[in-house]
Amino acid sequence: MDFTKSKKNIVLIGAGIMSATLGILLKKLIPDANIDIYERLDTVGAESSDAWNNAGTGHSAFCELNYTPENADGSIDITKALKIAEQFEISKQFWAYLKAQNYLDAKETFINDIDHMSLVWGKENVEYLKKRYQSLVQYPLFEEMLYSEEHELIKEWIPLMMEGRATDETLAATKMAIGTDVNFGAITRGMIKWLSSCEGVNVHMGQHIEDITLQSSGWWMLHIKDLKTGEDRSAYADFVFIGAGGGSLTLLEKTDIPEGRGYGGFPVSGQWLRCTNSEVISRHEAKVYGKAAVGSPPMSVPHLDTRIINGERCLLFGPYAGFSTKFLKEGSYMDLFLSIEMHNVWPMMRAGMKNIELTKYLINQVRQSFEDKFDYLKLYYPEANIKDWKLEIAGQRVQIIKKDKKEGGVLKFGTEIVTNSSGTIAALLGASPGASTSVSIMLDVLKKCFPENIQSENWKMKLITMIPCYGQSLVENGKLCREMRNNSTKILKLEDS
Template sequence: MSNRQSKTDVILIGAGIMSATLGTLLKELVPDWKITVFEKLASAGEESSNEWNNAGTGHAALCELNYTVEKPDGSIDVSKALKINEEYQVSKQFWSYLVNSNLIRNPHEFIMPLPHLSLVQGEQNVSFLKKRFEALSNNPLFQGMEFSDNPQKLKEWIPLIMDGRDSNEPIAATRIESGTDVNFGSLTRMLFDHLQSKNVDVRYKHSVEDISRTNDGLWDLKVINVESGLVEHHQAKFVFIGGGGGSLPLLQKTGIPEGKHIGGFPVSGLFMVCKNPEVVAQHHAKVYGKAKVGAPPMSVPHLDTRFIENQKSLLFGPFAGFSPKFLKTGSLFDLLGSVKPDNVFTMLAAGAKNVPLTKYLIQQVMLSKEQRMEELREFIPNAKSEDWDTVVAGQRVQVIKDTAAGKGTLQFGTEVISAADGSVAALLGASPGASTAVSVMLEVIKRCFPQELAAWEPKIKEMIPSYGLSLLQHPELIEEIHTSTGRALGLTNELALV
């Protein structure tokens, strides 16, 4: 056993997209700060950020129907969609800065232009989609959105989905060409390569086992070298916990009051994948439907064109499942171990409230391949079983907390928990997650470094020109940002590599 100790300015736990983004921002703002990263796996981007563990959607609310809710009076609440879209514009601006500054290269290796569509069936759903289109299409953030309930037009947009469809049920779709497919695994690896070139100490196969406060106000981390078994202690002024599903147990170990009365509910996922080039060539879009009654929002069915490892493929899903693990590489005791005296009643209340969700997850776990194929055929009527394989996607841990809505409320979103003094912060939750990583990490910076923020703002505005401004209140910026980011990231028609 080793008693090795070291001190650093910042420690990042987890080598995913969140730590990569925060580390890159901090290195641009304060290049002389010492940053250390601990990751228990052998390389970066291997859990939630891995390209096979998420849908790869550049979430901008262009097609995700769960971000626009129909209110009791029949109108459509688009506030969440507008917020997520603005946050994605922030991410694209930061990525463009990195490309233009030659800090990362070859943007086509992590982002590709791809139309985003919403597809619904049934008179009631078609009515909803048309109202959603009317509520969004005149907004400059959603410029270019089209609506059609004409089967012939839909055959032009989504030939694979329309082929063999003989139902007389009403069908409609919206389409917007400015969508993207994002390989967050590739982006994460690019960012960590950059950080290591800037002397950031990235330690793979190092697992953080405990976090405690020292008498002089630093955070002391007990870290185990997974290969040698040696124990090390590392201290820092600021710690960010960006371990995906593993963030909650580490947050609990800090003992900060803000981390009390919070639980987590793990949900696993599966996708069907098709690599048959004849089938793949017939579809070029991300097409999102509506979640079934009783299904969680993250189970919205969608058929996606993906660009992974220089190969074009199709993914359909997700099919939800249940595992008590908080990480794909986690322990079967993760869920049980997260139950503490301060959150046990919160967890029990959540269990009582979400019996339908539990039943839904059990039903999903029990599905055979052929039953999954039947769900796929609701999207692709002529889908053949031999063309599709199953891929196990990542684990997501949904936040459970006490809210105004009641005790033990299940949260579907991304949430930052930070100490009052800003010395430690953790990211919990799931979608839209990676797509809004830059906005989320700017929120971490705002909360945890308030005294430095004024001095850092000029550099932040250099990296993100719209920083501090609402795009909706400055519509003249929207077209400018679309043009500049499209050029830098290769998303414009003349530069796109499809």
């Protein structure tokens, strides 16, 4: 039976990295599919996927301490770190494939080699980092990790962050030379450009999806507003992916699928301090993550980051969390209120009651002046000059609130794919670790919505062409891990300079 006979009329909502990735996978797996991509803005990848709206960290768990919590017995839980490191290798393999096939504009560099480091101070934190290092370095994915408590060596790695510190301060750092900075906006634009050159693919810009309703035929009808002309129209699809970023929750609610009930969203906005002094920018070359403040959400781990955006080298510190009721940076202040319905009001209230610490943290962050923010930067860069920094607004994240039998409602910081029982619609909620793991997340969409096809030899062969390690473990197979990593490094030109 040819399962691809159905689900060939595909609508992808949103032109961010998720829809772009799924679009390419589907076009390769079902070459005669008709794919329509609808985006409300005039620019591709301009919400969370845009380089200035996210931190551009190729999340591999090399430096992000929130992926390796300490257990009650003092050991380090590295389960999440291993998963994320493997998922990022999968993303790199897919991007290397796109590059090798010339599907992406060769002039636009979207990934750069930038060391990933963690820096902590205080006896307890140093002990934690050492244990973390000892647990991770045993795995091929992390075998190149370096650890030091020596001021002189750490100063060689990150002079800017070490100047002005007492020489007897207890501190430690780890370093992974194969870390990356990724311009997710550039890769999204590249992917959508390639897709739009394919037969059967149409990209519709400035088109807002207002409603999605299931027809008796099993097809989905989409109500679309042309934001330029104000015209309304409809489109039909037998498979819909809601990749609308912060806008996904609202659209999921419109579908009325039972699987979507009990979900709510909690928006957290972000800000950076951006360095304007080119001399300072040139003296730091790493992404250096610290430890999150008590009560802060995991995605607000502070970091001093070298970024390469459209060929320009930049330096950012943050993120500082904020609160806005918008679900998208270009959204409406009514987003949060309009998302509250009978099915999610209780889970949202319960999640709010259970996360008082987070609420306090956010209130504290919102009340901070520019000077308070700058003081926080000085913990990481003691000799920073306030005149060299300005504030930039980052993207919006909508954290998932989910109905929970025991708790009533829980706040979640990861991503979640919600599908209906027939797999004709999928929505991606949440934001973290996000773009770095977009390929694995989209493979999960395929597994959930195309369960028979993904078992077929035809699809497996095609997936292996795009993702050579598909179906194998990079955590357990050290030889494969090294081979695959070397290959992506070569194609993506990530060799240490």
